[in-house]
Amino acid sequence: MNIVKFYLKFTAKNLFRHKRRTILTAFAIAVGIMYFIVFDSLLSGADRDAINNMVNFETGHVIVSSVSSDDRRPKLGELIPESKGLAREIAELPKVEAATPRLVFPASIIAGFEELPVLGIGADPETDERVFLVSEHVTDGRWLMPKEEGAVLGKRIADLLELELGDVITIRTQTVGMAFQAIDFSVVGIVSTPHPTVNQTQVFLPLDIAQEALGAGQGATEIVVRAESEKAIGTVSDSIRSLDLWTPSWDIKPWYEAASFLAIGTGKRAFGGVLMGLVLIIATIGVVNSILLSTLERVREIGLLKAMGMKEKDIIRLFVFEGCGLGLLGGALGGVMATVINAYMVNTGISIQMFFGETNMDIGYPIADRMFGVWNWPTVLWAILFGLLVSLVASYFPARKAAYLDSVESLRQL
């Protein structure tokens, strides 16, 4: 026990023999660790926010869809008929919180001489807000009312077309029978959500008006379901499939199958891993260099320790302790630096506008304005342990070289 205490004391003293070298090496490790923690925090935060945005503004937990292809153009005979009734039936299933029908169709919005392609969404004013949070993000005006020829626009659309509440717009689209249709609506609300797609491309209309305009009867293209929890998605999907009204040609998708950003996230993580690897290589070189210099400067000391009966494995242990000390210092410093930066990332976040000069920009994630970090303590711990492990491995080889120096030659060294 005494000898272990001695090793620790000796290690601490040796680390501060060359303060500047120790600090620089520890700093290199710290930067690597900090980089990894902050990068992981931002990615995890972006994933979390993107998932929330997908579920709350685009897909719910589960989408029952009549259109199996990616082309969302509603066609006659491909609609879910009596959609409100089916949505009600689904809403009463166990583990389902709410369900709402939506009639989604491609359209153009015409305001004066300007025209913009958009996605028209016929939403049931009563049930839509039980599944989605869009209605909570109305920044101007109000949410939809049944049987009213009023439209709610994404903020970006309103900005681009310079539209204000009360302005009249024309929605041009095709009916389910492929005939052209143009209807005038008054702007009753503008929404600004954390999901850029909603702000940029979506125009909400009351479901009954949209059904009438498209000649869709009581049909909808999808029924969106909010489950009680993420875990209930499988059970809910199975329950929907077992309903009498279920038609095998319909499609049922959990939100994550519709989330293309998840693949982007995996790619970004791999890229982050490569960058982290590079930083850790630099840290490894720092540790190897530091321990190697340390052994070269202390050849005579090594000879002396061996003369006193210290075994090779104990000498290796001494230098590996030093390497670990560097790793620990670097890890602690990196952990503190990362915590400070991450506190800012978690509380204030970084503005996407700051990087790209524009809000609602598509960065591959359904996030509109700011990217926030998350606290992920296992990652912090893992990064620090990884730094320690890298230092341990990096110091082993120079330590081994030192331990097997010839005692007599070592003692002769000037």
Next chain:
Amino acid sequence: MPIVETKDLTKDYLHGRMTVPALRGVDLSIEAGEFTAVVGPSGSGKTTLLNLIGCLDRPTGGQILMDGKDVSGYSLTELADLRRHKLGFIFQTYNLIPVLTAYENVELPLLLLGAQSNGEIKDKVMSALAEVGLSGLETRRPMDLSGGQQQRVAIARALVKKPRLILADEATANLDSENSEAILSLMQELNQKMGTTFVFSTHDPLVMKFARRMVTMRDGKIVEDERR
């Protein structure tokens, strides 16, 4: 039984393609309590002999018997064990560890031995430092001590575990005559009071004055072995 005995000991060094014999058949026996100086010109083999007796190196031929056991074929680990338990070293350049205090430098051999309480270790270190006249300087680092004081710390370090044999290689070569004499007196006193066996390699005529046995070497052989 002698503490250490060499029989027909040889040691060759390779210099490029040339083999240089450093020892050519040395027979030497050191008894407990002796105060022996190994003298001779540079290159005569004094340091090589001390390194072999000190188990820091392995012979090319012959035998080294430590307390009657032949150790010439011992592994590196076995030799390290032997050094740890039975041998102490004093070097020309003191070889103190610069980041450790005088106390910690002396404490180190005891920690390597293990199985001792903190109290025991402290008593032994303080007593060894007192023996060499360094009480009160325990917390100083080598750089804050004079050459003579550093060599005293080195002696205390060699002495603290009460080894069977202390080997001193040119231990006074870096000291002025006043300090050399003081160090030699100290070692002689320790030899007489504690019965510690000392073997020196030296050029210093002062050592010859203090030694009770003088072994003279030339060209890797013992040419004279004089007891006084």
